[in-house]
Amino acid sequence: MFKLILQSIRQTLVWTVITGMLYPLLMTLGLQLLFRNQATGSLVERDGKVVGSALLAQQFQGATYFWPRPSANSYGISAAMSGNSLAASSGSNLGPTSTTLQTNVRAAAKAFRDANKLAADAPVPADMVYASASGLDPHISPEAAQLQVARVADARKAGVDDIKALVEKSIEPPQWGFLGQSRVNVLMLNLALDEKFPVKK
Amino acid sequence: MTTNEIIQIVLFFGIGIALTPILGRFMFKVYTGEKTWLHPVLQPVEKLVYWATGIDPAEEMTWLRYLWAVVLMTTVGFASLMAILMTQKWLPFNPAGQDNLSWHLAFNTAWSFTCNADWQSYSGEAVMSYFSQTIGLSVHQFISGAAGLAILVAVGRALKRASVKTIGNFWVDLTRGTIYIVIPLSILWAIPLAWQGVPQAWQNYATAKLVEPYTTSVPKLDDKGNAITKSVPKTDDKGQAVKDDKGQPVMVDQPVMVDQKVDEQIIPVGPVASFESCKQLFTNGGGWFGVNSAHPLENPTPLANFLELLAIIIVPMAQVFMFGLLVGNVKHAWCIFAVMLGLYVASFGVAWWAEVQPNPVTDNIVPHMEGKEQREGVMNSVLWGISATAIDNGSVNSMHDSWMPLAGLMPMWNILVGEIEFGGIGCGMYCMLFHILITVFIAGLMIGRTPEYLGKKLDAWCATWAVIGVLLPNAACLIPTAMSVVMDAGTSSMANQGPHGLSEVLYAFGEAANNNGSAFAGLNANTPWYDVALGVAIIIGRFAPIAAALAIVGRLASKKTVEPSAGTLPTHGWTFGLTLTGVIIIVAALTFFPALCLGPFIEHGLMLAGRTF
Structure with a gap:
């Protein structure tokens, strides 16, 4: 028995060195060399400043920008404590018979219809009324982007067709033609908007 | 589709x-x-x-x-x-x-x-x-x-x-x-x-300057980080001041709110x-x-x-x-493989069907994207959820808590049958062994022969340990679930009310007792009660099957091998495969049907009636 205990301790130590230290260290060196941008979080820069990650949603609520999907965790930002700290990723975790879910869905549908001047009974894309799993979903459906075109064009005093063309261009089809769903990256689209159709002050 | x-x-x-x-x-x-x-x-x-x-x-x-x-x-x-x-x-x-x-x-x-x-x-x-x-x-x-x-x-x-x-x-x-x-x-x-x-x-985590900074209202804190409150008269729903018996206004503490500028996002890496x-x-x-x-x-x-x-x-x-x-015996292995695959694919079919049904509670807006990501969509979310629970993986790419009731039932079912639809690496197969031995016993009793498995005669020792290997994890799931729903320490952690609250707790102990690790994540499990009770369920769920499997094969290794005879029940082919499937379903259904009725089944009925909690 004593021998087994000693072997257990030595085994745990050896595996800690191999799989806990050598493995992640060598992988970090290798993958940083191979995929520098992805390995550091797919950061996006504008004028030399980091303005976000291409893979994470940010809150947009003004008329001049396309809106992302609803988030159950304020898009990963906790403002309550001391400034802007990290909020853990989270979905709403509301079940299908939750009163709160019903309230949230109806409020999101109304806000979307009002902002985009849709009829009170116009169908709203599901991705714009249901909160995402991570609270950080960077994408919306192409339909959800199209429905926002008129509002954004109006707020930026740009042509509807120009904005529409920009949206069309930013639609990512299913990967390799069959994996996943069509989608639009909201942060990247909004950055392209700022570049091509800056808000006139 | x-x-x-x-x-x-x-x-x-x-x-x-x-x-x-x-x-x-x-x-x-x-x-x-x-x-x-x-x-x-x-x-x-x-x-x-x-x-x-x-x-x-x-x-x-x-x-x-x-x-x-x-x-x-x-x-x-x-x-x-x-x-x-x-x-x-x-x-x-x-x-x-x-x-x-x-x-x-x-x-x-x-x-x-x-x-x-x-x-x-x-x-x-x-x-x-x-x-x-x-x-x-x-x-x-x-x-x-x-x-x-x-x-x-x-x-x-x-x-x-x-x-x-x-x-x-x-x-x-x-x-x-x-x-x-x-x-x-x-x-x-x-x-x-x-x-x-x-x-x-x-x-370290990167910091990004938001493209569209905004201002939000947060509670004001004092030097020690506690929220500052002020006393204000309490008002009812109509905005009228509430008075006590003596006609004095009732006062309540309200946090003082201040504007907080939000202009940065922290990007976690590692x-x-x-x-x-x-x-x-x-x-x-x-x-x-x-x-x-x-x-x-x-x-x-x-x-x-x-x-x-x-x-x-x-x-x-x-x-x-x-x-x-x-x-x-590769034929035997392919027979088990087929049984596992059959149960796995069937649970995927049911869950996918259930998840694309409209929900009257949310005005029938489909697809049901609550707790799902746009790049994956419904099918990939369901396929993942079912795969990670049929197999003892337990990762998620959508929030199971927000799945439709009968869709959420299927991951729970996969976990509760004991993680044997391929299951965990190693444990999926040796947990399946218990069901195989039980099947061989039942079939042996039906045709009146001594039960044999792979040329070894099975005895009471093997049967006892096989039953222990199946039942101890089940007990480690149901007993603490029952305790949790009658204790304040248990019910106060539920994020959802009504039958869905029970589902959250049953799911948590089911996954712990079967070492899965996925969750109806609304349950706030980081409390002394849940941390300790789930920890203990995990220990039982890990070591009871390991001990049972090793005890059984230790016994069988010491026995002589006998040549198969005309009376030996073959452990491959349709007859064995279907009997095994039947045993697996019956054992799990007998154990968990009452609890599942009170959770997902009732919730499904109430959802169709538009009832919310």
């Missing part, structure tokens, strides 16, 4: 099945000590590990000593991991300045990772330092998986032996599995994941890709980030999603073929 969806499903199962004989044979070679193409590079490492840990690879162990080796190694791992988690504030590689974990969270997490459950009562990016994630948690993702495979190898080896008392050497099985299977596959999978956008970095590949491949499932593979940085693209999905199934599928080679 679109063409793209069908292509993805067919490719997914097709690649998994095609890889089964290839990987299964490779694993068989590794464990029997045959040379593989990896040996020239890795055999020196294997020998180095034996030397460094003082192991004689030729030493053989009895089943009891083998069991002790598993228990002791897990316990040493638990103690060291708990120590790391409770002192991470003072340890290196903590750029985000994470605090130490509470004793109960450390207790729960340490057992959870050393027992291959990887249940998480915490959100990784907000709680864990890089030291804890890699040198602490990640190590156990490797060796707890390899330990499960080692036990299955010992089980298969022992069934093939006759008239001996020993079943192999745990340290040798563990070392070979880790070096030739777990580490190479983890490296192989991490590379495309990093290419697709999973971070792999040691530096050595995620190397962690992620091992997590997906070896049925761990404990994510780097809180929402696991629903996080865009942990599962960035549909291709990454497909690769991570594939990683869930390949080793568990291959283990069945490897078992067939070990016991020298």
